[in-house]
Structures are given as C-alpha cells and as structure tokens.
Amino acid sequence: xxxxxxxxxxxxxxxxxxxxxxxxxxxxxxxxxxxxxxxxxxxxxxxxxxxxxxxxxxxxxxxxxxxxxxxxxxxxxxxxxxxxxxxxxxxxxxxxxxxxxxxxxxxxxxxxxxxxxxxxxxxxxxxxxxxxxxxxxxxxxxxxxxxxxxxxxxxxxxxxxxxxxxxxxxxxxxxxxxxxxxxxxxxxxxxxxxxxxxxxxxxxxxxxxxxxxxxxxxxxxxxxxxxxxxxxxxxxxxxxxxxxxxxxxxxxxxxxxxxxxxxxxxxxxxxxxxxxxxxxxxxxxxxxxxxxxxxxxxxxx
Amino acid sequence: xxxxxxxxxxxxxxxxxxxxxxxxxxxxxxxxxxxxxxxxxxxxxxxxxxxxxxxxxxxxxxxxxxxxxxxxxxxxxxxxxxxxxxxxxxxxxxxxxxxxxxxxxxxxxxxxxxxxxxxxxxxxxxxxxxxxxxxxxxxxxxxxxxxxxxxxxxxxxxxxxxxxxxxxxxxxxxxxxxxxxxxxxxxxxxxxxxxxxxxxxxxxxxxxxxxxxxxxxxxxxxxxxxxxxxxxxxxxxxxxxxxxxxxxxxxxxxxxxxxxxxxxxxxxxxxxxxxxxxxxxxxxxxxxxxxxxxxxxxxxxxxxxxxxxxxxxxxx
Numbered sequence: 081x082x083x084x085x086x087x088x089x090x091x092x093x094x095x096x097x098x099x100x101x102x103x104x105x106x107x108x109x110x111x112x113x114x115x116x117x118x119x120x121x122x123x124x125x126x127x128x129x130x131x132x133x134x135x136x137x138x139x140x141x142x143x144x145x146x147x148x149x150x151x152x153x154x155x156x157x158x159x160x161x162x163x164x165x166x167x168x169x170x171x172x173x174x175x176x177x178x179x180x181x182x183x184x185x186x187x188x189x190x191x192x193x194x195x196x197x198x199x200x201x202x203x204x205x206x207x208x209x210x211x212x213x214x215x216x217x218x219x220x221x222x223x224x225x226x227x228x229x230x231x232x233x234x235x236x237x238x239x240x241x242x243x244x245x246x247x248x249x250x251x252x253x254x255x256x257x258x259x260x261x262x263x264x265x266x267x268x269x270x271x272x273x274x275x276x277x278x279x280x281x282x283x284x285x286x287x288x289x290x291x292x293x294x295x296x297x298x299x300x301x302x303x304x305x306x307x308x309x310x311x312x313x314x315x316x317x318x319x320x321x322x323x324x325x326x327x328x329x330x331x332x333x334x335x336x337x338x339x340x341x342x343x344x345x346x347x348x349x350x351x352x353x354x355x356x357x358x359x360x361x362x363x364x365x366x367x368x369x370x371x372x373x374x375x376x377x378x379x380x381x
Numbered sequence: 382x383x384x385x386x387x388x389x390x391x392x393x394x395x396x397x398x399x400x401x402x403x404x405x406x407x408x409x410x411x412x413x414x415x416x417x418x419x420x421x422x423x424x425x426x427x428x429x430x431x432x433x434x435x436x437x438x439x440x441x442x443x444x445x446x447x448x449x450x451x452x453x454x455x456x457x458x459x460x461x462x463x464x465x466x467x468x469x470x471x472x473x474x475x476x477x478x479x480x481x482x483x484x485x486x487x488x489x490x491x492x493x494x495x496x497x498x499x500x501x502x503x504x505x506x507x508x509x510x511x512x513x514x515x516x517x518x519x520x521x522x523x524x525x526x527x528x529x530x531x532x533x534x535x536x537x538x539x540x541x542x543x544x545x546x547x548x549x550x551x552x553x554x555x556x557x558x559x560x561x562x563x564x565x566x567x568x569x570x571x572x573x574x575x576x577x578x579x580x581x582x583x584x585x586x587x588x589x590x591x592x593x594x595x596x597x598x599x600x601x602x603x604x605x606x607x608x609x610x611x612x613x614x615x616x617x618x619x620x621x622x623x624x625x626x627x628x629x630x631x632x633x634x635x636x637x638x639x640x641x642x643x644x645x646x647x648x649x650x651x652x653x654x655x656x657x658x659x660x661x662x663x664x665x666x667x668x669x670x671x672x673x674x675x676x677x678x679x680x681x682x683x684x685x686x687x688x689x690x691x692x693x694x695x696x697x
Binding site: 114125132135138147150193194198202205208217230251254288315334352371374 | 413416419420426427434499510522527536538541659679
C-alpha cells in the first residue's frame with residue numbers, strides 16, 4: 081500500500097528532474113552521437129517555436145506593414161502595441177474574457193467536486209452497484225463528445241438553457257477522466273490515515289473533506305488546471321449553444337470576428353495571442369501540475 | 382443452539398453473532414446508501430449530459446427531426462439507409478481515415494524521437510517542454526490563426542521563405558493537392574506535446590540498471606536504443622497509438638477553421654459533414670444517423686485496444 085502511495089510522487093520527480101541520472105549511461109557512447117542529437121533537438125525546437133514567434137512579431141507590427149508580407153514584418157524594427165490597444169479598447173473582448181473565465185472556473189470547480197466525491201466512494205466504500213457505476217463510467221470514455229452535439233443541442237433547447245453559461249458549463253462537468261485520475265490517486269493513499277480520524281469520531285464527509293482531499297492537492301491542482309484549459313479552449317460546444325455575442329467565449333468570439341478584420345493581419349494575430357495569454361500564464365505558473373496531470377491522465381485513460 | 386448440553390454459553394454466543402451481523406448489515410446498508418449519495422452528483426450530470434444525449438441521438442436517427450423541431454415522426458431505418466448510400470458520407474469517412482493515417486504516424490514517431498532526444502539529459506528541460514508541449518494547450522482558434530497566417534500564399538512566412546530560394550510555394554490551404562498535408566502539419570505541431578510527455582514519462586521509468594548492464598556488455602548508444610529503449614516503450618506506444626487514433630478520428634476544429642472542409646471537400650472529415658447536414662441543412666435526424674455510424678467506428682477502435690491491452694497484460 082505504501083508502495084502505491086509513493087507512485088505519484090515518484091512519477092512527478094521522474095518527469096521533472098530525473099534527467100541527470102540518465103546522462104551517464106548515454107554519454108559514454110560516443111561524443112558524435114551526443115553532438116548530432118543535440119543539433120537535431122535544437123533545430124526541432126526552433127522549428128516548433130517559429131509559428132508562435134512569427135505570430136507575436138506580426139502582432140507587434142503596424143497593420144499597414146503586416147499587409148506587405150513576412151519579409152517586411154521581419155525587417156520592421158519599430159514594434160508597436162497598436163493592435164493590442166485597438167482590440168482591448170473594444171468592449172467585446174472583455175465580455176469574451178469574462179465568459180471564458182466564468183465558464184472555465186465554474187466548470188473546473190463542479191468537475192473537481194463531483195468527480196472527487198464519486199472517486200472517493202468508488203475507492204473507499206463497498207456498495208451494491210459499485211461495479212456497475214465503474215463499468216458505466218468506462219463506457220463513457222468511449223463516447224466522443226462531438227457526436228453528442230446534435231442531441232445535446234436539442235436537450236439544452238428543451239431545458240431552455242441555450243444562450244446561458246449553463247449550456248457551456250453543465251455538459252462539460254461529467255468528466256470521466258477526472259474520476260479516473262482521482263480514483264487512482266485515492267487508491268494510493270494509505271487507509272491508516274483515515275482510521276486515525278475515524279477513531280477521533282470523524283464522519284465520512286469529514287474524512288473526505290479534511291483528510292483525503294487535503295492529501296490530494298497535487299492531483300486536484302492538475303485536474304483543475306486541465307479542466308480550466310480544456311473548457312477555455314472548447315470551440316464546438318459554445319459555438320453551438322451561444323449565439324448572443326455578449327456571452328461568447330474567447331475562441332468563439334474570435335472565430336466569428338476574424339472575418340471582419342479583412343487585411344488587418346496584425347490585429348488578427350494580436351487577437352489570437354490575447355486568447356492564448358491566460359493559458360500560457362497558467363502554464364508558466366503550474367508547469368509541474370500540468371505535466372503531471374497529462375501524464376497521469378494518459379496512463380490511466 | 383440452545384439444545385443439548387449447552388445451557389449458558391451458546392445462547393449468549395448466538396446472541397452476540399446475531400447482534401454483530403445485524404450491526405454489520407446495518408452498516409452495509411448505510412454504506413450502500415452513502416456510496417450512491419457520493420456518486421449521485423456525478424451520476425446525475427453524467428446521465429443528463431452524456432447518457433441521455435447518446436440515447437436521444439439514437440432515437441433521433443430514426444426520426445425526421447429538423448433543426449426547427451418539426452417533423453419528429455418515426456421514419457424507421459430511412460436515415461440509416463440514406464446515410465449508407467450517401468457518397469458524401471463515404472468521402473468524408475475516407476477523408477477522416479486519410480487524415481488519421483497521415484497524422485498518426487508522425488505524431489507517434491516524432492513524439493518518440495523528441496522525447497528520446499530531450500531525455501538524453503540536456504540542460505534546460507523546461508525550455509524543451511515549453512517548445513514542444515505549449516502548443517498543445519492553445520485553443521484551436523489560436524492555432525488556426527497562427528497557421529492560416531503561416532500558409533498565406535503571398536504574405537505568409539512559408540512561401541516567403543521558399544521565395545528566398547526561388548521556389549514559388551503553393552496556395553497551401555486552397556490547393557487540393559496540399560490542403561490536407563497543410564492541415565496535418567498544423568495538427569502535428571499543435572498536438573504532439575501530449576504524446577511527447579507520455580513518452581518522456583515512460584522513458585524516465587526505464588530502470589537505469591538496464592542501461593548500465595548494457596554498457597558493461599559494450600553496447601553503444603544506438604544498440605541500447607534498439608534493444609532497451611524501444612522494447613521498454615512498447616506499452617506506451619500502444620497507448621499513444623490508440624489515443625492518437627481516437628483523437629485523429631475526431632478531427633473537426635482546425636479543419637473547420639482552416640479550410641472549412643475545402644477545397645472541393647478534399648479535407649472535409651465526417652464530423653464536419655455531420656455539422657453541415659445538421660446545422661446548415663437543418664436535418665438533425667439524418668445527422669444523428671451519420672453520427673452513429675461514426676460512433677461505431679470509434680467503438681471498434683476502442684475495443685481493439687482493449688483486446689490488445691488485455692492480451693498484453695495476460696502475457697505479462
């Protein structure tokens with residue numbers, strides 16, 4: 081039991097910092113091998129950064145110069161924030177930010193609560209129907225969300241939720257993946273810790289809320305951040321269920337407005353970068369949790 | 382139990398077991414209740430927004446439902462028959478399969494190469510991870526804007542770059558012979574980070590002793606890669622492959638925004654066709670039938686994975 085409890089920790093340190101341990105066996109296998117692999121890696125990294133760097137550079141160029149093409153954009157030495165000022169001074173983008181933040185945060189909170197409660201029951205309680213629930217959830221993994229969009233649209237229309245934030249939030253709350261991530265983490269927490277609390281007279285809810293959840297902070301952070309990012313980036317669902325421009329999320333708003341930008345290439349790229357910025361900031365702050373969440377979800381999913 | 386010679390002790394023992402089992406069953410009953418209570422919020426959301434639409438969609442595929450909500454009468458298998466005979470369904474399924482093939486191979490192979498290279502122990506791990514993984518977190522709108530601009534025939538970076546060498550680049554997204562490749566390149570750039578991280582985690586779980594033993598036997602870097610790294614990565618490769626197949630089959634966002642399925646429907650995947658039938662053509666019932674044909678394909682891939690995975694675990 082203690083062995084399983086340490087797996088998440090081992091995996092984390094493995095992903096973030098075990099690299100030096102691996103250097104020794106490879107390094108003695110020929111200097112040229114190492115040099116070639118480094119050159120290839122650097123080349124690939126540059127290749128991977130080019131689209132982003134070019135977009136950033138374009139966004140910092142005047143619309144007039146950007147419309148002349150890549151050569152003029154690269155040669156331009158007078159960066160300007162004009163496009164960002166233009167976009168941010170229009171009210172729409174703030175509405176879209178607000179929509180994206182609200183829907184992503186509420187979705188993340190509800191997902192965390194519902195998924196962790198279900199995972200807690202599946203991990204700690206033996207009850208009739210447990211296997212059934214587990215199988216049902218596994219089956220849910222196979223349903224592609226895109227296929228549900230038509231009946232979901234009809235359902236939300238029937239519930240009169242179209243053009244409300246709930247139409248974006250509620251369908252994204254039942255995250256099967258989140259239950260899996262939580263359950264596999266809970267399974268690794270030694271039960272002795274709860275026994276102590278039980279002796280002190282703690283009820284089930286107190287064990288869940290004050291013992292298990294505080295011990296699960298890393299996995300909670302990972303699920304929260306990934307849910308936030310996925311909800312933030314979702315295009316299909318908000319595209320279908322929100323037609324009111326004031327309620328649109330950032331991806332939908334940008335997708336609908338880009339057509340009217342015409343030749344204002346700098347503005348288009350600045351819009352894309354403004355949409356990406358919160359996610360990039362989130363990544364820079366929570367790099368470890370995100371990496372862990374992705375590897376955890378992949379291994380369990 | 383009170384019979385025969387046991388006069389004092391047995392009844393008490395029976396009493397105690399009775400009492401105990403009553404307590405246990407009461408506890409079991411309350412555990413049943415509490416199990417369901419803790420699962421309830423998730424199950425309600427799951428039922429309402431996953432199970433119900435799945436079943437409702439199946440029902441819709443047997444009706445003539447339109448977007449206006451009219452004509453919901455039962456039409457039996459008409460939609461299904463029409464879908465199976467609709468050449469557009471087959472072309473879009475073909476496009477989906479073609480996209481899946483073209484994108485899955487590089488997304489597995491390049492991801493593995495990147496992970497192996499990064500895992501060689503270079504300094505600046507955070508930087509490599511940022512370069513290769515960051516795009517995965519970007520919204521499809523952002524990615525599409527970046528790449529529409531890169532691919533711009535006259536102004537974009539790619540054709541400008543080719544122009545420096547006297548090459549006239551194609552109109553990437555508007556040319557039927559390059560549109561699919563262009564979308565695949567974008568997809569590889571965008572989503573490789575996920576597979577890359579899975580491989581990186583798997584590489585770091587390979588015990589060092591294996592490499593040390595191979596070094597003692599005089600194995601070089603390439604030999605070690607072939608006889609240690611590659612076999613050790615096999616389970617991860619199966620996982621990555623299946624996750625990638627499932628993700629590629631579901632392609633919609635970037636194609637919708639980059640080519641709209643064009644030129645001439647050459648990049649239109651089945652999900653885009655479903656979208657067009659349902660929301661531009663207002664035929665929700667028919668769109669549902671096509672969705673289900675597609676859904677079955679996904680289930681087949683998932684089941685194939687489960688079979689492979691279980692066989693693997695039996696072997697192990």
